Amino acid sequence: MTDQTIFERRESTVRSYCRNWPVVFEKATGAEQVTEDGERYLDFFSGAGALNYGHNHPVLKKALTDYLADDNVIHSLDMYTVAKREFLETFEETILQPRGLDYRVQLPGPTGTNAVETALKIARKATGRTDVVSFTNAFHGMTLGSLAVTGNSMKRAGAGTPLYHSSTAPYDDYLDGSTPDFGWLERVWADSGSGLSLPAAVIVETVQGEGGLNAARTEWLQTLAELCERFGVLLIVDDVQAGCGRTGRFFSFEEAGIVPDIVCLSKSLSGLGLPFSATLLRPNLDLWEPGEHNGTFRGFNPAFVTATAALRKFWADDTFAAQVQERSAELRTGLEEIAAQIPGADYRGRGLLAGIRFEDPDMAEQVAAEAFRRHLLVETSGADSEVVKVMPPLTISAAELQQGLDILREATTSTAAAAA
């Protein structure tokens, strides 16, 4: 075991992943992380979704080192730079135009929670209303505005104050099909005596990455979009984790054919793990005063550069998306086979954001621990950590994927055997 004493002595007890994976990582490429003493781990975690193209992708890395080599500007807030211009032009050409989307791009600072806070602010400003509806088991971030629309009670309690101006609605299938979709929202929004006023917005993840890998059905998302439009409620899609190709297309909502009013992007937007986020706004919602929202790290040019390279490399045509969809099908097959062996277990998720839910929450944590012992990195998800979450790089090969599935199968079988 290598030296970890400084972490125990100086780093806050809030640290978390290191508790399940108590090794010191040093190097990483593609789907592999390597510790300082040379142990190799297959990475089905992808930096919690920030490394969709794997670690140290050579094309992105080269773009970055080229940029750095030449004393190009690194930090620029919201000044104009050559790197930002290239990013905006590439995003327009590669992502917006082919999909017929017309969004203004706000660069609110480099984190997902900043993109969400920005979305909530502009939704409230644009509508003049204060409440935002979020869904059971949602996760949108840790700053106070985002936390108010996040479901997890432990994280909410961390605020140390009440949380305001949010209300919760059931996510798809939350009530096990016993209730017509959106019957409640439709009724109370139309009823002036309901006690619930019309909200500014609804914020939704198409797949709940932290909340247990619940994936909303296409028709549920379509009905939601239609309901929002009918009542003049803005629809915010938080695509921080499910976006950037994770579910098989660039945006996770493309499959449902809906067009949100506001979209939050971050995590894999830079492609190389550099902090970067964006909030996309329908032009009629771009009602900001200059400087009304700001932040120091809005203009981190290396992230513009790697993001541009990633868009050009992976999203210039449909080849990459097709490959991701192929891997997704293989992953689903593999996970369903494993789940079939465990009574009560089932497949969750969509695309390469998928997993297995166990009836006994302890089992998911044990399977993840057993996988780690077998040098596979997978985390758990859900309010009770009841889901083993499988999130390999989108660039993973079919062989690597099978290798990881094999380890997961062994870990599951072994855990089940130990429990019996």
Next chain:
Amino acid sequence: MTDQTIFERRESTVRSYCRNWPVVFEKATGAEQVTEDGERYLDFFSGAGALNYGHNHPVLKKALTDYLADDNVIHSLDMYTVAKREFLETFEETILQPRGLDYRVQLPGPTGTNAVETALKIARKATGRTDVVSFTNAFHGMTLGSLAVTGNSMKRAGAGTPLYHSSTAPYDDYLDGSTPDFGWLERVWADSGSGLSLPAAVIVETVQGEGGLNAARTEWLQTLAELCERFGVLLIVDDVQAGCGRTGRFFSFEEAGIVPDIVCLSKSLSGLGLPFSATLLRPNLDLWEPGEHNGTFRGFNPAFVTATAALRKFWADDTFAAQVQERSAELRTGLEEIAAQIPGADYRGRGLLAGIRFEDPDMAEQVAAEAFRRHLLVETSGADSEVVKVMPPLTISAAELQQGLDILREATTSTAAAAA
């Protein structure tokens, strides 16, 4: 003029600095920014304080490119990595131990507002109280928790909801000396009938970088620290802008000899403009549950690497601090000379975070615009943008400093002449 149409077409109207400086920057070194058409600007802005060591400092740059060259891990959340270990060890040796400070380091995500949100959360959790006292004209960030302790009414209105659990007290000299310092807080905290309950914490900037470059006196800070200790109220110093050497020592509060319970660092912590922040906690306040606060970009290893390099380069001994203090004295002399020429104008600030306040707020904006025309980048500060803010790199040479002061003098004289 180079092509800026994509910014107007696709970037949100919230963009701000680019409106005063409508050029496209490409390269930058030290105290100089260069546009794509080769125009050179002397930078007395320093990326709003994120570039204390200038642009593309060769030592920091080399550390980064060396790290990238070798497929070291870039993004790791709160896993253990070699780069994080080196940062923590260096921070302990270089910063904490020489100053006799004992803090736990929390890495809450890479932005200043995240460091502030974290500080507020833990202060509330640790005390079981909800309110936080902030000061007139404070600036602590744009996410909802930080915004609640920020003074600016335009930015507060951007929330679109009321802001909660903060109350405001007068900053040093806010009431022009008409009132004994802290008489109000001391009285209401002791009075159970005051309607103001004891707060969890007080959050303060030792110099208000956004709020008009008000600099608190040493005795005011000492009295505040004593008052907080007496009532069991936590003292948070937001050193995001004034820290990392900006006022002549690593922490801006060292001069007053106080020891805050919690310290927020960001901006120049990475040294090279990479997104990075830290919240320092007295060990008895490190009461987090694992994962109770999280965030994707908590483990951006390139920032650990450049931060480590910066600490070793600049803070291993007192040489650099002494040089900053020398430059600070020169800046003060220069600014006071300029201010002396304009009736009602006066020097504001401390260290290399200083400026000139004009009686007529319009004049500050005109001087900054005139400076830009003369290829000097300075911004304004204060609720009415009434202060020209001068924030050169800490590494600036005496000659460059004088050059910038000369331009500023000409800009001021020219503006005054035009107004007369």
Next chain:
Amino acid sequence: MTDQTIFERRESTVRSYCRNWPVVFEKATGAEQVTEDGERYLDFFSGAGALNYGHNHPVLKKALTDYLADDNVIHSLDMYTVAKREFLETFEETILQPRGLDYRVQLPGPTGTNAVETALKIARKATGRTDVVSFTNAFHGMTLGSLAVTGNSMKRAGAGTPLYHSSTAPYDDYLDGSTPDFGWLERVWADSGSGLSLPAAVIVETVQGEGGLNAARTEWLQTLAELCERFGVLLIVDDVQAGCGRTGRFFSFEEAGIVPDIVCLSKSLSGLGLPFSATLLRPNLDLWEPGEHNGTFRGFNPAFVTATAALRKFWADDTFAAQVQERSAELRTGLEEIAAQIPGADYRGRGLLAGIRFEDPDMAEQVAAEAFRRHLLVETSGADSEVVKVMPPLTISAAELQQGLDILREATTSTAAAAA
């Protein structure tokens, strides 16, 4: 028409009933109100439920005048008085003991909203939780705490601020039977990821007097009580309008066989229309500090006196309750017959708190107006005033009841004919 100019000149525009009934009342006995010019109106309104025993009931009136004749103390806050002792003893003997109920009596001030505010405060104090669940179309009062659990959007907007710490659940049959009762509450209370924390209490009216005369089914109330007990959530029954015999027993919840943790009483508690209210608390919830809730008019002794007289006169045995139940059956028959003539109209309510809901909300207001022209006082209820609300004195004779039903039938027929 008599002189009404002073009202128009000096009384606030907030005045309301007088707009539908623009006459000046002078005298009143039993089920009759008389204007100053001698016009007689049959009263099926009963002072919005504050006159369950009719106007100027001779037994209650005599008790009051006897008390006043002899310089007995009128106003005493929460000092001990002979009149309060007699009220408490009589309430214990007549109401609590026969029903096997053990409540502490809090006298929080003389209005219903004060009883509700008190209930909410003690529920929060006792549980240490902040949120309270109320139901769609609930009405609990106009002060800020009660308003937060009231559904009507116009009244909520009157607050001029957001309303806090309440959430709304569907009342019985709100979603037209499409959803299992309490499926939502049960699920989110059990799910730590739901975003909805366990509330301090649920507050419910067994019949929604203002919200459209929705009457909860016995099994719905029982399931609610069971759910609250299972989760340790307090159950508050607001019996301000439905209590004091209005639905056929003293408490409206007796029929369902449930025992709330907290009960709010007011309106007809004094029997003669004198301001009076009480909050009943399970003894283990009586956790107040002395004086923690107060109010000037907590000890209005004339109300104690008439309340005591009313309890003795009407509630010493079951005779009166049986008579009210008989009248209730007659009222239901009569209302159902009228409703049967109008397509889409149906009976609403329970006991002598009943009415007719019309599909076209305008029709309810027209019927009430037409009734007034025929000298019958009935008001409307519901978010869109879509229900004609019939609330005669409990003491009404069978003949008077039929007389009023006849007028209502004519008014309805005439309105329907005019619309056709």
Next chain:
Amino acid sequence: MTDQTIFERRESTVRSYCRNWPVVFEKATGAEQVTEDGERYLDFFSGAGALNYGHNHPVLKKALTDYLADDNVIHSLDMYTVAKREFLETFEETILQPRGLDYRVQLPGPTGTNAVETALKIARKATGRTDVVSFTNAFHGMTLGSLAVTGNSMKRAGAGTPLYHSSTAPYDDYLDGSTPDFGWLERVWADSGSGLSLPAAVIVETVQGEGGLNAARTEWLQTLAELCERFGVLLIVDDVQAGCGRTGRFFSFEEAGIVPDIVCLSKSLSGLGLPFSATLLRPNLDLWEPGEHNGTFRGFNPAFVTATAALRKFWADDTFAAQVQERSAELRTGLEEIAAQIPGADYRGRGLLAGIRFEDPDMAEQVAAEAFRRHLLVETSGADSEVVKVMPPLTISAAELQQGLDILREATTSTAAAAA
């Protein structure tokens, strides 16, 4: 000792006055309360200000019994009645016209807190702003809106939730003269960077009846009124306790010559201790929708009748006011003489709302207890119950006043001797 067991068994522990005065009162006239076993107490408490004309004043009593004798309407919500017309006409002629005041009268329900909640609501609605400034040690009521502008921390904690949209400013002399009056409010209201937005209103008591009998100086009130007018902030005077003649004129603010935008009246408005309150609004603020604020006991006609009788009896000319001012001078002389004997004690208050503040808070409670043993009813006031509060009926004779002062002197001397 008479039977008090029912109170202990059935009445909530929140009961308070009865703990200091553990006797059972039965009868009362003028300034005298009599227990059921015939013990007579001189009443310098006046029902906490609700009995300014003494107990059972014969003129008011006769008006009430005459009204009741004849089956006049008792309870009418906001219907028009003869009794309400007479009250409004008399209030206009006796109070408004002679003072040149033009107010609309809102009858919001019968308690002081309802009058305050109404004032806060309309101030917020009229200005579109949410915050209200109140003062240290203010008392405005126990419902949630009023509680938010009340200072006492024990009572605030009773809410069980945070309290919203209020901020606190120092009452006159709160900071012992160390600070210019209103320097803080004037500065922050003018400063867009202060973090404190312009409030809807300021609510003030001219004498703080519960908060320690602090009396604001005339010039302080005038400056406050001027400041509010200059900034477009509404001025609400809560005259619930200090109004209705208590300080020597009908309104307590007349002496300062200011005209509030909104005035709250209750307590002695009915004259005989009947629940009654009114909110007076400048006509341009009477922006209510019909029914936007309501309440069952808005139309308690017996209170209109006794209020009308009281206005006619006491306020038709200046005789009564002159007599109150005479008594006030005698009371002040007497209290100052007593205070002079105790080191650190001093006179507090104004008019017949006065008292003695002791340095040792325990002493005030001991003096009040000693007075009770000598058959004088006085209560304490202030956050630490540090003031003995003397509030005789306004109708008290000079001889009775001296008799009470004599008892108070003896109680004080005796307490001081025991402590020595």
